[in-house]
Amino acid sequence: MKITPDIICHEFIGTEGKIAQSTHAGYLGISGKIVDETKNTFMIQHEGEMKRIVKDAAVFHFTFSDGAVVEISGKLLVGKPEDRLKKTVKRLW
Numbered sequence: 001m002k003i004t005p006d007i008i009c010h011e012f013i014g015t016e017g018k019i020a021q022s023t024h025a026g027y028l029g030i031s032g033k034i035v036d037e038t039k040n041t042f043m044i045q046h047e048g049e050m051k052r053i054v055k056d057a058a059v060f061h062f063t064f065s066d067g068a069v070v071e072i073s074g075k076l077l078v079g080k081p082e083d084r085l086k087k088t089v090k091r092l093w
Contacts, residue, residue, distance in 0.1 A: 008076045009085050012062060013037055017044055020071060021059040037081045 018031035030051050036043035042053045042060075055074035063069050077084065 007070055008072060011081070011085070012042070012077075013081075015065075016063040017042065018061045018063075019053060019058045020061045023057045024054070027053055027058055039080045040078060 012034050013036065015034055016032070017034050019027045019029065022028055030044060030046050030053065032044045032046040032051075034042055035045050035050070040055055042055060044051045044053055053074075055077045058074045059071060060074060060077075061069055061071050
C-alpha cells in the first residue's frame, strides 16, 4: 500500500490498531482489530473484550494488510466514516 496523505480517507474497519499515545491513561496499550466506527469513536476488540476508544483523545498506529504501519492522530479521523471517505485532503506539508 502506498502511504499518502489521503490515508485518512481509508476504511479502518478490519485493520489492526494500537493506541500509541493518549490523553486518557486507560487507553494506552490497547490494541486489536477495529470492528466498528462511529463519528467520534472506534470499537477495538482487545483480548476478547470490546473497547470503545474516543478518536480525539488518541494517536493510533494502524497495521494494514501488506504490513505497513501508519501513525495517525485521531483528531484527523473525527467525523462520520462515510463523510470522511468523500473528503478531499489538503497537503499537510
